[in-house]
Amino acid sequence: MDVCLWWIGDAAADHDLLGTLRRQTEHVFHVTARAWLGSDRPTDSFDGRRQQHSSTRILKWLIDSRPEHAAKVVGITDVDLFIPILTFVYGEAQLGGTAAVVSTARLLSDSVFRQDFDLSTARLMKECVHELGHTFGLLHCPLPTCVMARSVNLLHVDAKNPALCHDCQSRYAEIRKQGHEHHE
Numbered sequence: 001m002d003v004c005l006w007w008i009g010d011a012a013a014d015h016d017l018l019g020t021l022r023r024q025t026e027h028v029f030h031v032t033a034r035a036w037l038g039s040d041r042p043t044d045s046f047d048g049r050r051q052q053h054s055s056t057r058i059l060k061w062l063i064d065s066r067p068e069h070a071a072k073v074v075g076i077t078d079v080d081l082f083i084p085i086l087t088f089v090y091g092e093a094q095l096g097g098t099a100a101v102v103s104t105a106r107l108l109s110d111s112v113f114r115q116d117f118d119l120s121t122a123r124l125m126k127e128c129v130h131e132l133g134h135t136f137g138l139l140h141c142p143l144p145t146c147v148m149a150r151s152v153n154l155l156h157v158d159a160k161n162p163a164l165c166h167d168c169q170s171r172y173a174e175i176r177k178q179g180h181e182h183h184e
Helices: 015-029 055-065 117-135 154-159 166-183
Strands: 002-007 032-036 052-054 072-077 081-083 086-089 091-093 099-103
Touching (some): 002 015, 015 117, 055 072, 055 081, 072 117, 081 091, 091 117
Antiparallel strands (some): 081 086
C-alpha cells in the first residue's frame, strides 16, 4: 500500500521534514510512503469570516485529487484549519477512508519553541501518524501517551509517543488482516 505525503502549504516544502515524516509513516504502519510535491492546491477552503481554512473542504479536495499511485494521501499544509464546531484543529481525516490533512500552523505556534526544529518535527510527525491512523480505521485511544490519543492543545501533543500503543497496534494488525481477507 502506498501512502502519499503531499505538501500543499503556501511556503516552500521542507524536504528533510517530509523525509522524516515518510520514514515514520513507514515504520508505524508498515507501508510504502512517498513525499509528493504536486503543484495543485485547494482553492475554496478559505473562510473569510473566520480567517481560517476549512479542513473539511481540504479533505474533500484531497479525496478528489489524490495521486493515482496512492492508496492514501495526507495533505500537509501551513494554513490554520478549523471545523465549524471547534476554534481550530491540528488535522482531520476520513475515518476508514483515503485522505487526511494536517496543519503546521498551530503545531509551530508556540513562540518559545518556534525555532526548535526537533520539537516542531515531533509534533507534526505525531499528528500526521494520528490522522493517518484514522484513515486506517483507528479511533481515539484513551491512553494519553498513544499517538492515537485526542489532542486539544500542544501539551497533549507533546505528551504522546510517535507510535501506536500496544492496543492500537493490535487493532491496526486486525484491520490490516481483515483488509487482506477481503481482497483475497
